[in-house]
Amino acid sequence: MLAKQTPLSKQMLSKLLQTSSSKPKQLKKIHALVLTSGLSVKNSLLTQLLENLILIGDMCYARQVFDEMHKPRVFLWNTLFKGYVKHKLPFESVVLYQKMRDLDVRPDEFTYPFVVKAISQLGVWPCGFTFHAHVVKHGFETLGIVATELVMMYMKFGELSSAQFLFESMQGKDLVAWNAFIAVCVQTGNSALALEYYYKMCADAVQFDSFTVVSMLSACGQLGSLEIGKEVYDRARKEGIDCNVIVENARLDMYLKCGSTEDARFLFEEMEQRNVVSWSTMIVGYAMNGDSDEALALFNMMQREGIRPNYVTFLGVLSACSHAGLVDEGKRYFSIMARSNDKNLEPRKEHYACMVDLLGRSGLLEEAYEFIKKMPMEPDAGIWGALLGACAVHRETKLGQEVADLLVETAPDIGAYQVLLSNIYAAAGKWDCVDKVRSKMRKLGTKKVTAYSSVEFEGKIHFFNRGDKSHPQTKAIYEKLEEILKKIRNMGYVPQTGSVFHDVETEEKESSLSHHSEKLAIAFGLINGRAGDPIRVMKNLRTCEDCHVFAKFVSRLTSRDIIMRDKNRFHHFRNGVCSCREFW
DNA sequence: TTAGGGTTAG
Structure with a gap:
């Protein structure tokens, strides 16, 4: 197809580049032709080649082509920065930026969004500070898009107050800036802050959209706030916000992370559109909640319906096998992946x-x-x-x-x-x-990490540390706890002091064992929740063996379901039995 | 001829 000796016109080469955009070998041949063509318009052809190389992710080659260009203009530098960001090569971005400075090329308004994002990816804090100074020096700090990137960068570096300060001082924040901030809060595990800013946004009369809703549902999932999550979604519906499959997937995930497999299943059955993320969310969610049978059944159903699983789906399947102790099945699923011709399914x-x-x-x-x-x-x-x-x-x-x-x-x-x-x-x-x-x-x-547990009640999340006495209902909580401990001791409860899973915290005296955050949270739930409703407790670390035994007894004593999410999985306690079947 | 926001997993 490619003529060897005849020089080709610019048009022909350009056409060739278009048709071979994803074929590395062809691109190499065309590259050679461009270099030997003697055409005076090399840069425009090389630009086209550069873009193709970025598209296929060959950033080394892209850089080589870039270096061959004669005095590339700023937009070409930006194109390369864009490629580095896309393919997560932050170090190369920094090197390129240095070269830009050495050659006295002035960055423009488009340069910094890429460069700042690269620094976020690099994750080296002092670098972030330096680059912020460069942005200020070049006068781009007040630019909404750059400022948004800077806020996200600070947040990703864990510099919460700087990020907040920067965000607050942004003039004329638009919807995207709000959404970016709320999203990065959730991504960095600061869901309570995300909630705070969602309420601020509403107070400021900024109309939110489906992006906001997704982040909020995700925040509620993290926090285990079923009530707030439902509220946010209902409000979105009322305001006519388009609830596409991404929103519904986020809602599925929220239900599952709050331990409500019933809500999730109901929604899943009702959903007009389901994609591989919907299925994977369900499978992972079932596995997390200890319902391995349902997770595997869904996986089979998914295949019958011709939906191609992806690597996340298999993570759910393997985790389901793991939680149920299904060694042979796990091996079988793993070998399905290993034998698959699909590159995306390689373990x-x-x-x-x-x-x-x-x-x-x-x-x-x-x-x-x-x-x-x-x-x-x-x-x-x-x-x-x-x-x-x-x-x-x-x-x-x-x-x-x-x-x-x-x-x-x-x-x-x-x-x-x-x-x-x-x-x-x-x-x-x-x-x-x-x-x-x-x-x-x-x-x-x-x-x-300091252990804590939380319970949501009437749209508010109540947090407890070990031995916490800061809650307004402290007196009642401790009295309730004493009352229960007395009763369950009579039922045969013995504190598990020598637990395998004890955290550093449980190493304290036995008395402090009885004041673990999850026990306080359960007592709070018993005082406040409606009889018959499950008590949902979220814990940031793995729960200890003693609290596990405690919860079993309490569920039997009070005839209330206790749904406890720890760092790894759910424990659904009902009538003295836990769904994890002691397998955690 | 370029730039900021969302779902599963970690």
Whole structure:
């Protein structure tokens, strides 16, 4: 198709570029033709080639082509920045920016949105500060789009107050700026702040749209606020906001994250349009809520309906197998992925982590270890963490220690792993080793996350820490707790002081065990909620064994369902039994 | 001829 020696006209080359836009080999040949064509319009052809290369993601080649250009204009620099952002190559962006400065090319209003986003991706805080200064120097700070990117950058760096300050001082914020801020709050785990700004937005009479609704539903899912979530959606409906499949998927997810599989299923059946995200959300949600049978049934139904699963769907399927201890099924699904010709279904690290979790939970620790060794990619902290978790469950001190040593190399500052290791030692009664881990954590300044639980009541979320006495109803809560403890002790409840899953916090005296955040939250729920309604408790960390036993007894004593979401999964307590069947 | 916002997983 490509003539070898005859020089081609610009039009022909341009046409060729259009038709070979996604064929790397062809692009290379055309590139050579452009260079030897002797045409005076090389830059416009190279621009076209550059765009094609960015499209197919060959950023190295794109950079090479860019470097061959004669004095590229700013928009070309911007095009390359855009490519780096798209393909998440922030470091290359910074290098390019430096080159731009060296060559005295003035960035324009379009440059900074890309560059600031690149810095967000890079995640190096001092860099963010420096780039903000550059933006100010070039006078682009007041530009809405740049300011929005800056706000998002600060938020992603965890600089909440700076982000808020910047956002507040933005003049003439439009809907997109509000949505961006609310979305980034949710993405960074600051859902309560997102809620606050949603109310502010309403107070400022800014009309929200479907983007706002999605972020809010997502925030409510994170917070476990079923009431607020329903309220936001109803309001959106009343105001005539278009509730497309993305909104409905977000609503599905909100229901599932609040532990209401009934609401989710009802909606799922009613939905006019369902895509792979809808199905995956349901499967993942069922797995999270401990209904593995339903998750797998849905997966089969999905295939019968000819919906192609994606890698998230398989994460849900594998996690369903893991929570139900279905080792053989898990292996079978994993091999379906491994054998698939679909490049998108190749098992990723997360799938390997799921398999390690599945094997490990079922006590097949050696097999899990072997599985890791045979992985085609370098195991990361998540993989070792899964094995360490399994070692904790099965009190495998020796392997646990080995894994912990490896983990310290991969992820030295993740407190959760240190806590797991110390739990392993504690369960084995090796208190001297426990002390060693603890003092190491202190020395390294490893932060442990403070545990808290929350309950939503009348559109407000009530938070509790361990031994919390700040709630207005403190007196009543503690009295209720004492009353229940007395009653369930008579039913046979014994505090589980030597729990495997005890967090650093549970290491305190037994008296503090009885004041764990989830117990306070349950007591609060018993005082305030309507009889017959389930009590929904959300916990930011994994729940401890004692609270698990406690909740079982309370559900039997009071005939109320307790739905507790911890960091990993749900526990639905009913009449003394937990849906997790002790498998967590 | 370019720029800011949304759903599943982590």
